[in-house]
Amino acid sequence: MNPETLAIVISYATPLVFAVIGETITEKAGVVNLSLDGSMLLSAMTGFAVSFTTGNVVLGLMAGGLISSNIALVIAFSSIRLRLNQIAVGIVLTLFAAKLSAFLGQDFVRKPGPSVQDLHIPVLGDIPGIGPILFQQNLLVYSSYILVGFFFWFIFYTRQGLNLQAVGERPEAAYARGIDVNKLRYFYTALGGFLVGLGGAAFSLDVKLGWSDGHIANFGWIALAIVIFGGWHPIRAALGCYLFGLLQLVALKLQPLFPQLSQVLPIIPFPLMIMTLVFINHRKIQYLILRNNVFGRFITGRAPSALGESFQRL
Template sequence: MNDSQLIAVLASIVLQASPLTIAVCGEILTERAGVVNLSLDGTMLMAAMTGFVVGLKTDNVWLGFLAAAAVGAIFAAIVAVGSIRLRQSQVAIGFVLALLGDDLSAFLGQNYTRMRGVTAPHGGIPLLKDIPILGPLFFDQDIVVYFAMALVVVTWWWLNRTQPGLRLRGSGERPAAAFARGVDVNRVRYLYTILGGALVGLAGAAYSLNVKIGWSDGHVRGFGWIALAIVIFGGWSPIRGAFGALLFGATKALATVLQRVFPEVSVVAFNSIPWLLMILVLLAVGSDYTERFIKAMPKRWQQPLRRVLRVSPPMALGTPFESS
């Protein structure tokens, strides 16, 4: 593999990781507010189908993205109302919606499989795209990649450098204390659950309109669960979440390369590599053995390793809040 081929593979990894990054940022906003939305897989399937069909019918890719965001917002609103207003289990509602979105997308999209539709525009950023190595990787891409990179920065800044971000984190960490300081906790949770769902919807459309162009049954099945795993792996941080998405994209690319090198091996074996990696990563960040491993390291390495490998969710994640 020469240099140009290697750069092309790396650019493909960045492209494939971008929709996951968008979904991860959306779920981080939701969970940092204290709500667990497990409907991501069904949401992304419904959004991918809806975005593709709307784009196809209107010949407008932006309307496709808008429709997909609306689907994501609706699914998330159901989770929010069911858990906040009706006091039902967030996990149960999200899981049922995940199954519903899977079946509903297959039924409603059955007449649009294997069709050509509109695609997201591609365009390099002047000057930046000419930077050696980094230019082709990050600045000669599609609009989805640029949006994902900007979203990571904006999400991190919003969470850590703004007053609304502080209220958001307070609603997910110590809702009673936030309420005592004048924060309408449930209103914040409604807002960020729906916003996060809209971003997940955009991620679904980013696949059918940009990465895996078109629609077929199960087009992005499993990617929602991967996004949820990356949120945990990333410690509810958008920057670490973006690295997790890139890691998943790299394993997908590795599976493709290995399939070409070893054609006699079943493709199922190579396609399972990303899933096995996610399982190992989740075990690494949540196991007591990880702490034993850290303590066995030299003292100067222990604190950096602990920051990387040990993660903890928002303290009030999944816990309903009652103001009275």
């Protein structure tokens, strides 16, 4: 593994980092946005189409974020106001947004368009070893680092972050403490959806350039799996994305040697997700393997208690 290879892994995983952080925030607030696969496709298409038309990559990224944010708001509205099941609405929106992306994007298929420009950070990029891996990338990648750090700090070390956790864990208690549960849920669902959309647009503008039907199909599901693998923790989730990026690269390198293996490796996040869930839900396993050490505390995540449940004021 030379530095260039690892740099590719980092840049390849960056769109997923955005999406996974976004979904983590949404789920921390107790809302499941299951529409990720469709949302990311639609925002990848929108992001590329807008950048292609205007020639401005930033506008494309924002447009991608906004469209996905709106899809997320539909889920929040139908769950909070209309008391519909989040899973049902999420699945319908997944299929709908995926088809819509193919239909609306038909004029943009396989056209060369703008992409995010590289930007090397002068001093940090020259550090031997990690410099070329981490700091000879582009602004999108740097903002993903900041995002991960920011939300780690925000969720666990700020008053607002505690409120966010309270809303996802014990909405009744949060409400009793004077927190407007549903307002926060709307906000964090929209914010999470925006980041998911940034991730989608980042795919078509940075990693898998351009647009075609089903351009990044299944990456939304992969992101959902990594959120769980990451135990609803921003740093672990980001590491999960890099791990996935690494696996993809390994699959690519092994392609000539083991063609079967390379086709099957992309599904690895899903068994990992299931294993993580079994792991964190099984007290015996937890007790046997993890005990009370730092590693154990880092590895055990738990889903927000009120995940997927709607909160109705009496």
